[in-house]
Amino acid sequence: MQLVKAEIIAIGDELLYGQIVDTNSHWISQELDLMGVKVVRKTTVGDNRTDILSAFGEAEKRADIVLITGGLGPTQDDLTKPLLAEYFGCDIVEVPAAVEAVTSFFKKRGREMTPLNILQGHLPSCCTYVPNEVGTAPGMWFEQNGAFWMSMPGVPHEMKKLMKDFVLPKLPSLFTLPIIFHKVIKTVGIGESWLADLIKDWENSLPEHIRLAYLPSLGHVKLRLTGFGDDKSKLEREIDHLIDVILPTIGKYVYGYNEESLETAIGKLLKQNGKTVALAESCSGGYISHLITSIPGSSHYFQGGVIPYQNQFKEKVLGVKSETLRKHGAVSEETVLEMAKGVRTLFNSDFGLSSSGIAGPEGGSEEKPVGTVWISCAGESINESKKLQLTQDRILNIQLTGVAVLNLLRICINQNNK
Amino acid sequence: MQLVKAEIIAIGDELLYGQIVDTNSHWISQELDLMGVKVVRKTTVGDNRTDILSAFGEAEKRADIVLITGGLGPTQDDLTKPLLAEYFGCDIVEVPAAVEAVTSFFKKRGREMTPLNILQGHLPSCCTYVPNEVGTAPGMWFEQNGAFWMSMPGVPHEMKKLMKDFVLPKLPSLFTLPIIFHKVIKTVGIGESWLADLIKDWENSLPEHIRLAYLPSLGHVKLRLTGFGDDKSKLEREIDHLIDVILPTIGKYVYGYNEESLETAIGKLLKQNGKTVALAESCSGGYISHLITSIPGSSHYFQGGVIPYQNQFKEKVLGVKSETLRKHGAVSEETVLEMAKGVRTLFNSDFGLSSSGIAGPEGGSEEKPVGTVWISCAGESINESKKLQLTQDRILNIQLTGVAVLNLLRICINQNNK
Numbered sequence: 001m002q003l004v005k006a007e008i009i010a011i012g013d014e015l016l017y018g019q020i021v022d023t024n025s026h027w028i029s030q031e032l033d034l035m036g037v038k039v040v041r042k043t044t045v046g047d048n049r050t051d052i053l054s055a056f057g058e059a060e061k062r063a064d065i066v067l068i069t070g071g072l073g074p075t076q077d078d079l080t081k082p083l084l085a086e087y088f089g090c091d092i093v094e095v096p097a098a099v100e101a102v103t104s105f106f107k108k109r110g111r112e113m114t115p116l117n118i119l120q121g122h123l124p125s126c127c128t129y130v131p132n133e134v135g136t137a138p139g140m141w142f143e144q145n146g147a148f149w150m151s152m153p154g155v156p157h158e159m160k161k162l163m164k165d166f167v168l169p170k171l172p173s174l175f176t177l178p179i180i181f182h183k184v185i186k187t188v189g190i191g192e193s194w195l196a197d198l199i200k201d202w203e204n205s206l207p208e209h210i211r212l213a214y215l216p217s218l219g220h221v222k223l224r225l226t227g228f229g230d231d232k233s234k235l236e237r238e239i240d241h242l243i244d245v246i247l248p249t250i251g252k253y254v255y256g257y258n259e260e261s262l263e264t265a266i267g268k269l270l271k272q273n274g275k276t277v278a279l280a281e282s283c284s285g286g287y288i289s290h291l292i293t294s295i296p297g298s299s300h301y302f303q304g305g306v307i308p309y310q311n312q313f314k315e316k317v318l319g320v321k322s323e324t325l326r327k328h329g330a331v332s333e334e335t336v337l338e339m340a341k342g343v344r345t346l347f348n349s350d351f352g353l354s355s356s357g358i359a360g361p362e363g364g365s366e367e368k369p370v371g372t373v374w375i376s377c378a379g380e381s382i383n384e385s386k387k388l389q390l391t392q393d394r395i396l397n398i399q400l401t402g403v404a405v406l407n408l409l410r411i412c413i414n415q416n417n418k
Numbered sequence: 419m420q421l422v423k424a425e426i427i428a429i430g431d432e433l434l435y436g437q438i439v440d441t442n443s444h445w446i447s448q449e450l451d452l453m454g455v456k457v458v459r460k461t462t463v464g465d466n467r468t469d470i471l472s473a474f475g476e477a478e479k480r481a482d483i484v485l486i487t488g489g490l491g492p493t494q495d496d497l498t499k500p501l502l503a504e505y506f507g508c509d510i511v512e513v514p515a516a517v518e519a520v521t522s523f524f525k526k527r528g529r530e531m532t533p534l535n536i537l538q539g540h541l542p543s544c545c546t547y548v549p550n551e552v553g554t555a556p557g558m559w560f561e562q563n564g565a566f567w568m569s570m571p572g573v574p575h576e577m578k579k580l581m582k583d584f585v586l587p588k589l590p591s592l593f594t595l596p597i598i599f600h601k602v603i604k605t606v607g608i609g610e611s612w613l614a615d616l617i618k619d620w621e622n623s624l625p626e627h628i629r630l631a632y633l634p635s636l637g638h639v640k641l642r643l644t645g646f647g648d649d650k651s652k653l654e655r656e657i658d659h660l661i662d663v664i665l666p667t668i669g670k671y672v673y674g675y676n677e678e679s680l681e682t683a684i685g686k687l688l689k690q691n692g693k694t695v696a697l698a699e700s701c702s703g704g705y706i707s708h709l710i711t712s713i714p715g716s717s718h719y720f721q722g723g724v725i726p727y728q729n730q731f732k733e734k735v736l737g738v739k740s741e742t743l744r745k746h747g748a749v750s751e752e753t754v755l756e757m758a759k760g761v762r763t764l765f766n767s768d769f770g771l772s773s774s775g776i777a778g779p780e781g782g783s784e785e786k787p788v789g790t791v792w793i794s795c796a797g798e799s800i801n802e803s804k805k806l807q808l809t810q811d812r813i814l815n816i817q818l819t820g821v822a823v824l825n826l827l828r829i830c831i832n833q834n835n836k
Binding site for chain 1: 712
């Protein structure tokens with residue numbers, strides 16, 4: 001089977017000057033990798049005619065498919081569209097459906113258009129117009145010079161939607177792709193080297209055609225199993241069997257598979273058990289409520305939250321005793337437990353969660369340095385609290401508190417079911 | 419003065435397959451930009467002879483300096499070093515100082531070396547050995563084929579140390595560098611094409627040596643002015659003057675400059691005015707409180723928040739009248755105003771902010787489709803509410819609500835001061 005080769009070209013001065021991080025190329029790489037398409041090069045060029053044209057020319061020599069992001073804004077410094085027309089030797093013409101789409105995009109939002117916006121509906125005559133439902137710059141598909149080309153806006157969510165709705169589903173009809181099956185096991189509450197140690201015998205016994213990768217991220221470790229073969233469902237069964245073998249060893253750290261996030265898994269768990277939750281977030285400042293409510297349908301199990309950033313509101317809104325605060329301080333087991341119980345009562349929920357800590361950079365003391373955080377989970381017949389000793393970095397501390405609190409809830413729901 | 423052009427080549431299969439995000443290229447771009455070196459291209463290639471050699475050849479045609487990261491590990495799949503030797507036609511020879519450095523690196527850490535590690539001290543005879551004090555792969559400096567080349571490990575902290583200690587200090591002795599001054603104007607509440615329309619006369623009148631770029635991101639547009647000349651403080655004065663000229667036209671959309679985020683600007687504004695804020699977030703689910711509390715020192719002006727996700731808690735916790743909810747619904751001007759007033763009273767703050775809307779994907783109706791959001795700001799002598807018609811995407815709706823609420827607060831503080 002012929003290897004299908006892709007190149008990614010990111011266009012924009014802001015990428016070269018380091019003012020924007022190019023997250024698009026990385027995302028596209030991952031998606032293509034999952035489908036067995038090999039990215040052979042990523043190129044970033046500025047808003048410059050010569051550089052863009054040379055990037056097109058070089059990519060064409062090597063790639064079966066060229067994915068281009070950026071340079072599609074309505075302003076004069078955006079060159080991708082005229083240069084694609086020039087490169088393929090065709091004119092830019094009005095595409096009524098595209099003009100209609102950009103017009104209705106503005107109308108729906110009650111915003112007025114400028115003449116520049118209307119020009120966004122004018123496209124090279126040699127491309128296929130691909131509607132962009134979430135932005136004003138259309139996607140453009142070319143079958144030219146022996147390769148496939150897709151031009152997309154640089155705005156990540158617009159690019160992703162065009163990739164997911166149009167490019168990725170189209171690939172199997174254009175190429176014979178290899179058979180690959182991936183499954184990712186998602187763990188929380190255990191470090192990478194600990195996990196590696198736990199599963200080393202299993203890892204060493206994996207067959208040649210199944211590979212394991214460790215993908216650590218903030219507070220999580222993902223284990224990705226990739227199988228190569230010629231029968232997808234056989235690979236799937238094989239990998240599922242391997243997972244069944246290792247689950248007795250690592251099951252208590254596993255919250256889900258593949259794309260499932262910890263907050264999605266928590267939501268599922270709450271729904272399955274018919275339980276609700278409420279949050280009292282001090283040092284995490286609303287971050288955990290935000291994670292939970294990012295999930296569609298979370299209103300079925302999320303009752304509400306309080307962010308009692310000043311101590312007086314821990315008393316006034318949540319009913320924490322002033323004596324507790326005076327005696328043990330806001331960052332203490334006693335306080336987080338009263339917060340968790342208080343928010344559970346206030347919002348009439350099955351579980352109450354809380355956080356209180358020193359996120360930093362200020363506010364630390366010798367006894368309670370920056371990064372000291374207490375978290376708690378209160379239920380009908382359960383009260384769990386935990387002390388975390390985190391980092392010097394405020395944002396990191398907020399994020400790690402989020403992972404720890406959600407994991408504590410997961411543990412509490414599971415204990416509750418025993 | 420001749421523009422100094424740089425290219426960055428990142429080498430490694432793991433970068434192409436999306437397993438690692440290349441943060442190096444972005445960092446190098448920023449550092450070079452600050453020194454007035456223009457990055458004209460970034461290229462990522464895999465651990466593959468043909469691709470690496472072609473990247474060298476292409477870079478040489480365009481760049482005065484080529485910065486290469488990665489592909490320097492001790493294993494056979496790391497090809498950068500032998501290919502640099504091949505490309506420049508020289509042998510790989512033992513460099514005693516480099517062997518000594520790698521040996522002592524292992525000794526110091528009490529780790530044993532393999533024969534492969536010793537080979538890390540063997541380098542192309544045509545390079546200058548650049549010691550790597552924090553890792554085992556040395557830096558290599560070449561002056562070949564009319565350009566300067568630096569090869570560095572892909573490990574970010576090793577690369578950064580070599581750049582800071584060796585490459586960046588060396589640049590002024592190799593090139594006459596231009597004087598560059600950047601300033602970014604940050605705006606909110608106006609779209610890119612509207613802004614372009616507002617400032618088109620000013621934009622057209624900018625002198626040749628000062629360039630303008632539009633950098634749109636979620637709900638924001640940044641305007642970057644870049645001046646080229648021979649006197650930095652003169653450029654700074656010139657750019658500041660140009661900003662003074664356009665401020666009367668766009669001032670009401672401008673919240674800050676350069677790296678300043680909207681939430682930082684809001685924090686500064688609250689502090690300067692000695693004011694505090696509290697939030698009642700329904701559809702934004704804690705996201706805005708999270709943005710505000712991400713900023714160090716936010717406890718000086720953030721009193722707290724409530725997330726009354728279920729309607730009953732809009733009544734119980736915030737005192738919204740049940741009649742208001744019954745008559746106008748939760749997503750209405752009347753409800754968000756009572757929420758804003760209620761949270762202001764509960765937390766005894768100068769300003770109360772609120773959001774209520776249909777984030778999606780469920781819960782929309784003909785009258786109030788997904789993406790309908792009401793926001794409000796209540797102060798001592800100010801009550802502002804606004805209806806937003808956002809998107810079909812839940813996460814995007816949450817983020818756009820965040821920008822709109824923070825912007826509403828900015829407007830209210832400024833009105834309050836009039």
